Structure formats: C-alpha cells, structure tokens
Amino acid sequence: MRIGSPKETYAADESLFRTRTQWVWFGILLLSLVLYPFMANLYWLYLVCLICINIISATGLNILTGYTGQVSLGQAAFMGVGAYTVAWLDNNASTPFIMNLLAAGAVTTVVGIIAGLPSLRVKGLYLAIATIAASFILQFIFINWESVTRGTRGINIEPPTLFGVEFDNPDTFYWLVVPVTVVMLILAANLFRTRVGRAFIAIRDRDISASVLGINLPLYKLMSFAIASFYAGIAGGFYAYFYGSINPESFPLLLSIFFLAAIIVGGLGTILGSILGAVFMTLTPELLRYGVDVLEPFVHDASALLSPVRTMVFGLLIVGFLLFEPHGLAEIWRRIRRFFHLWPFRN
Amino acid sequence: MTILEVDGFSLSFGGVHALRDVSLTVAEGSITAVIGPNGAGKTSLFNSISGFYRPQKGRVTLSGQDVTRVPAPRRAAMGLGRTFQNIALFRGMTVMDNVKLGAHVRMRTGPMSAMFYMGRARREEVRVRAEIEREVFDFLEIDHIRRSPVASLPYGLQKRVELARALAMRPKVLMLDEPVAGMNREEKEDMARFILDVKEQWGVTVLMVEHDMGMVMDISDRVYVLNFGQRIAGGTPAEVQANPEVIEAYLGADDMTTLRERLRGERGAA
Ligand SMILES: Nc1ncnc2c1ncn2[C@@H]1O[C@H](COP(=O)(O)OP(=O)(O)OP(=O)(O)O)[C@@H](O)[C@H]1O
Ligand SMILES: [Mg+2]
Numbered sequence: 109m110r111i112g113s114p115k116e117t118y119a120a121d122e123s124l125f126r127t128r129t130q131w132v133w134f135g136i137l138l139l140s141l142v143l144y145p146f147m148a149n150l151y152w153l154y155l156v157c158l159i160c161i162n163i164i165s166a167t168g169l170n171i172l173t174g175y176t177g178q179v180s181l182g183q184a185a186f187m188g189v190g191a192y193t194v195a196w197l198d199n200n201a202s203t204p205f206i207m208n209l210l211a212a213g214a215v216t217t218v219v220g221i222i223a224g225l226p227s228l229r230v231k232g233l234y235l236a237i238a239t240i241a242a243s244f245i246l247q248f249i250f251i252n253w254e255s256v257t258r259g260t261r262g263i264n265i266e267p268p269t270l271f272g273v274e275f276d277n278p279d280t281f282y283w284l285v286v287p288v289t290v291v292m293l294i295l296a297a298n299l300f301r302t303r304v305g306r307a308f309i310a311i312r313d314r315d316i317s318a319s320v321l322g323i324n325l326p327l328y329k330l331m332s333f334a335i336a337s338f339y340a341g342i343a344g345g346f347y348a349y350f351y352g353s354i355n356p357e358s359f360p361l362l363l364s365i366f367f368l369a370a371i372i373v374g375g376l377g378t379i380l381g382s383i384l385g386a387v388f389m390t391l392t393p394e395l396l397r398y399g400v401d402v403l404e405p406f407v408h409d410a411s412a413l414l415s416p417v418r419t420m421v422f423g424l425l426i427v428g429f430l431l432f433e434p435h436g437l438a439e440i441w442r443r444i445r446r447f448f449h450l451w452p453f454r455n
Numbered sequence: 456m457t458i459l460e461v462d463g464f465s466l467s468f469g470g471v472h473a474l475r476d477v478s479l480t481v482a483e484g485s486i487t488a489v490i491g492p493n494g495a496g497k498t499s500l501f502n503s504i505s506g507f508y509r510p511q512k513g514r515v516t517l518s519g520q521d522v523t524r525v526p527a528p529r530r531a532a533m534g535l536g537r538t539f540q541n542i543a544l545f546r547g548m549t550v551m552d553n554v555k556l557g558a559h560v561r562m563r564t565g566p567m568s569a570m571f572y573m574g575r576a577r578r579e580e581v582r583v584r585a586e587i588e589r590e591v592f593d594f595l596e597i598d599h600i601r602r603s604p605v606a607s608l609p610y611g612l613q614k615r616v617e618l619a620r621a622l623a624m625r626p627k628v629l630m631l632d633e634p635v636a637g638m639n640r641e642e643k644e645d646m647a648r649f650i651l652d653v654k655e656q657w658g659v660t661v662l663m664v665e666h667d668m669g670m671v672m673d674i675s676d677r678v679y680v681l682n683f684g685q686r687i688a689g690g691t692p693a694e695v696q697a698n699p700e701v702i703e704a705y706l707g708a709d710d711m712t713t714l715r716e717r718l719r720g721e722r723g724a725a
Pocket of ligand 1: 468471472473491492493494495496497498499500540
C-alpha cells in the first residue's frame, strides 16, 4: 500500500486542468471574457485586443525560447511577414479573411524555418545574433520589395468581414481576436502534454541526453521555429487587420526585444508566463503614459520623456526579473496561490 | 549470437589517446562488463558506441548492421539505450515526463495532432503511460514518485529513474555507465537485482561499466578490461580475475584499491 497518490488519479494526470477547481476557474475566466465587452469602454477594449495579439506572439516565442531554449530576436520581423501577407492578399486577392490569416501563418512558418536554419549549427548568443540578422534582412525586404510592400509608404488593409459583420472597431474586433487567442493558448498547452513538447524541453535542458533518447535535434529545433513563427504570423495578421495599415517601421527590432522581455518577465517555459508577460508589458507603457499625463502640468515637456523612459523601464524590468525572479510573474502567481491555499493555517 | 560488436576503435583528443584499437563483442542476452582504472577510456568507449564521439578508426555493428556512420538519435531508435555516469535526467521535469521521454522513439505523434490533442495523440499518450506504469514503474518500484520533480529525489532514486527512462525505450542493448556508483549497500543490491531481471525477464542485453568489482564478478557473463585506452583482457569473470596483467593494471593505479583486495570478499566499496 502506498500513500498519497492513488491509482484513480492517473487519468487526471493527463488532463489539461487537474482539479475541478481549475475547471471552475477556467469557466469563470471564459465567462468574464464574454461579459467584458459589455462593461468596458472602447479604450479598454482596444487594450485587450492589443494584449491578445501580443499574447499570441509571446506564446510562440515562449515555445521557441522558453521551452526549446533557442533564443530568438526575430519574432517582430516574423510578425511583419504575417502582416504583409495579409496586406498583400487583402489588396490583391478577394480571399476571405480567415484564409488570409491562415496564409499569414503558413508563409511565416516557411520563413521561420529558413530563419531557424542557423540553429542547427549555433546556439545561445550566436543564434540570437543570427536571428537579428534575419530580422534585418526581412526589414530590408519590407522596405525594398515595393511591388508587394509599397516600401516606406506603407500599405492599407480593409477591416475583416465575416457573415456581413465588419470588424472595424475594438468592440467588434474583440470577438475575433479573443476566441482565437484562447484557442491558440490551448493548442500551445496541448503541445506540452505530448512527445513533441517533451522533446522541446529535452533539447533545452540537455541536448546530449535528448539525442541519446532518439530525439532528432535538427528536426525538432526547426519544428519549434516553425510553430513560433506560425504564432507570429497569426499575430502579425491580426496586427495588420487591427491597425488597418502597416509599414516597415511597424516591426522594429525593439518589438522583438519587447516580446523577449514579455516572456522573461512573465516566465520562460510556461504558458501562463506568456499571458502574464504580454499583459504586463502591454499595460506598463499605458501606465507610464498615465503617469506622464499626471506630471504634464509640473514637469516641462514630460511627454517627450515618454519614449526613452519606456525603453529604460523595459530594460530595468528585464534585468530586475532576471536577477530577482528568473521564473517570472508565473512563479509569483504560484506563490500567491499556494499562500491562499494554506492561508488560514499558515504560520 | 553477437548483438553489438566494436571493431578496432581508436579515439584521441589532441594528444590524449582515450581508446587504442579497442575491440569487443557483446552476446545477445548477456551481461557484459567493461572495467578499468579511472581514465581508462570506459566512458569514451560508451560515447563512441552511442555515437557522441567519432572514433578516428574502427567500426561498430548493432544487430548485424554497421552503424559507424549513423548519428546518435538513429542508433537510439535502433534499440541502443543508455544511462550516464553522472545522471543526465531532466531535472525540472517530473519522473513521469522523464520516463515518457524514454518512450519518444516508440511514439508517432506529430506537432499538428499534438496541438489538437485528439484521437491518436491522446490515445498514444494514454497507452504509453499505461505501459510505463505497468512495465517500468511497478518493476523498478518507483510508482510513488511518478509526479515528483527529479531534482527533489535522492541520488539513488535518480539513478533508478534514469534506468527507468532507458527501459521505457524498450532497448535491445542497454548500456549502463556506473549504475551503482555512489550508492549504499542496500541500493546496490537492489540495482544488481534489477539489472539481472532486465536481462532475464526483459531479455535485454546489458553492457555496463562499473567499478564495483563484487557486483561485476557476480552478475556478468563476460568482462573486458581497459587500461590507458587499451583492452588488456577479456573473458569470463573467473578468467579475468586470474589474469596477471589485470591485477597489475589495478596495482599500478595509485588512486584505486587493488583489484586483489577487492576480489577478496570486501564487496561494495566504491
Ligand atoms: N571530451 C573529451 N575531451 C578531451 N579528453 C577527453 C574527453 N573525454 C574523455 N577524455 C579523456 O580520455 C581519457 C579517458 O576518459 P574516460 O572518461 O573515458 O575514462 P573512464 O574510464 O570513463 O574513467 P572513470 O572511471 O573516471 O569514469 C581521459 O584521459 C580523459 O581525460
Ligand atoms: Mg567514466
């Protein structure tokens, strides 16, 4: 007889949410996502849409960097590929927007696999630099392939329509981007219930013993790049539809750093981390903007400070989290939960 | 029947000759041991067999197939399992996930069906999990720790988990690099019993490196001795024990108690 882990729980071990409480919380979360648009104003709906786009992209990057250990600074450029794919299709083909979005994912996947090829030879810092190079090349293409991208003038995109509804405002767009985000998060979480996700983690943790277990390193590294860039492509496609216009400056290297920061702050190698990180990093600039508004009457030219201050705050957050909370907000969240779990009985 | 054959491995790192013209054969269904003083090249031999090191000379044959040019993951998929001298588990993962990783090559789920986690992917996870529970966890008596993160386990149990991971692969040949190093007497006896059962119940061929002479002589069918990268003896435990060159090799190594002493009763000293 063994104590503590009875056989009945085996099936539960395999499920996405282990306990009934977790299912209840998931239900409450879904319900609040449904109710939210009826209570929030346009600005807050706008923020949630933006957060969702960032969550999708951050989740992709977290699969690649957090779970597979392949540092990438190309996520923003990959989003650009998705955005331009949507833009081009929107302007040149009359395909429905769902097709365009999937095409954005597909095209970006291919680009991501090519950009991931250096990972077969190099890792760590060298791989990071190789991905920076890839994003500069993509940037160059965005600017110079004028027949497709219209260069620095940028390109406009019509809002998507579905069943006659036009998703031209955050209050409608919400119903498009939120469900897709939820689905993509579930897909990502599922990945780590299977051999594919385990192989990713194995590659991150010890690539020697991964190969002794028969894991084909090149195949899985490229697979991870493929999935990460598929997510980036979808996020980029949404970005294009959401803002209605894009240009090469929409996807700077700084945005890739933003996503890297998001997963570090949120928690590398956890799905929850991608969510928390994206929320936190999207809201921080808003908070700063609010701070600037408050300071405006007292400080000369406060708004001019906004941009440099924002960059500095991002930098400080990355360094701070790396130093003091390397497992990110997800870990803080776990601690809070444990606290309340034991709460009345804690000493 | 020979299941694994090493023919004339020579491997050097710069000026260090880790292996010099080493040959050995492993009979199917046997326990074969490789012994030798520290730095003799035992781990290098293992790494060459599993495909991490590329010996400058020599060939290796697995189940009759020349795999000298085959990369490590392919060799694993062909049935070559192994554990490491300094445990190479994934420390952040649970015991279950570690062991499931062992079954990687037996599974088929691709990224698409993984993400939707329906039908085949789910069935495969559940099936492999049940197999692991039934065949591996019950056998190695580690069912109670299946959900623990590996890092939280004591050393002896970690070694057992690593064996579990290698078994989950259902290997044809299992290579164990010092399976009982650092264990106490009781843990050693358990491990020796597991290794014998692996051979007898699972029908898996075992090739192991071990310093514990008592155990080597007890359970091996055949013993090879390496010294300074060279194979100096090979034969049954009794033959090897009587070989003057072997005794000399162990006497010559300052950092080890002599083989003679070890063979006289005092079992289990590391
Ligand atoms: N990757 C490597 N690079 C350089 N030298 C190496 C490498 N691997 C092994 N060697 C050298 O090869 C020789 C044999 O080492 P090996 O680890 O195979 O010995 P061993 O018999 O396993 O010893 P031990 O009993 O201490 O585990 C040593 O001199 C070692 O320094
Ligand atoms: Mg060794």
